[in-house]
Amino acid sequence: MRDRFKLFSCCIPVKGYLRSTLYDLQRKNYLFIPNSLFDILTNHTGKTFDEVLQLVDDDEREQVEKYLTYLLGKEFIFLCAKEDLECFPPLTPSWESSAEIDSVIIDINENSNYNYAIIANDISRLRSKVIQLRIFSIKGKQEIAGMINVFSKTDTKSLEVIFPNKEGVSVEFIKEIIDKNSRVTSLFIIDSPNKELSDYKQATVRYTADKITSESSCGIISKAYFDCHLNTYCESQNFNTCLNKKIAIDVNGIIKNCPSCAQSFGNIRNTPIRVAMEHPDFKKLWGISKDQIDVCKDCEFRHMCTDCRAYIKDPENIYSQPAKCTYNPYIAKWEDEEGYVSVEECGTYSREKGFIVDDKKVEALNMALWGA
Structure with missing residues (x-):
């Protein structure tokens, strides 16, 4: 019986601080989802809808069921039999290039x-x-x-x-x-x-x-x-x-x-x-991924976004946030949107530990912005 849900291998959820994004790498677009749905998609794939709904609070079940039904209709997820689950392995995100310089x-x-x-x-x-x-x-x-x-x-x-x-x-x-x-x-x-x-x-x-x-x-x-x-x-x-x-x-x-x-x-x-x-420093920036960069590592866009190591907020910190980024992932707002506040108002910078989020302050900001 085809009653177990799985994500299509090209559809990958990426978690941010306030919300998550579901990347569709085949159709080259994306969908915003709440972090609670991210947890369901990553931790409970292979379960039936009914099994998932039993795991959430009573007041959330209707909304979760709507999300899953929507994802099924839009072909982000599909249903298969329990015995076929292993026939659909996840994407292996390896990357290589035969060129010395791309x-x-x-x-x-x-x-x-x-x-x-x-x-x-x-x-x-x-x-x-x-x-x-x-x-x-x-x-x-x-x-x-x-x-x-x-x-x-x-x-x-x-x-x-x-x-x-x-x-x-x-x-x-x-x-x-x-x-x-x-x-x-x-x-x-x-x-x-x-x-x-x-x-x-x-x-x-x-x-x-x-x-x-x-x-x-x-x-x-x-x-x-x-x-x-x-x-x-x-x-x-x-x-x-x-x-x-x-x-x-x-x-x-x-x-x-x-x-x-x-x-x-x-x-x-x-x-x-x-x-x-051949200079020993020539490749030193090649391996700095978004998951290592201040603020970027908390952003739901990090794996579709470009980067900049030339213009950064702290020139002494190789992992500093790009200086020309105008998005704040802690409140999910761009600079030109109503209610925007800068990243600096959501925490503090430390040379030793990087950017440290003030969770209580961010919670208050989001309560005022989103009511949650």
């Missing part, structure tokens, strides 16, 4: 004067999956086209390009770039009004009125950058979702983990990338 960031402005062809040749040997070319300022559209052409000759799978809206950067110009460079998968035109073209062939094309003039625009934590995806979830278990297997070259040719990071590993003009990678 992503490369190259920053360029009008003062950058290193040899792009040499860099492209050096990068090709790494077999990176993604190259992101960030052109902050440049003379004109032909120079932009020339740079894209150089880096599209590498063996990367994806070339993402950010560049300013210079005179002559028309829809026709963008189409020409994509037509001539099959590795271009994303074009992001900054300091630009909206245009008609949004996607063309293999590439996504986006416009923004924002003026991005330097690496200081990095590190923003936003819902817009969430990635509820199997690869991100698995990588985030043991690695940093921003810096793992990443290398960057800033506008001056300095090799770093990220252009915004302070530590450098040589200059591309006289230091081959492989030599820079």
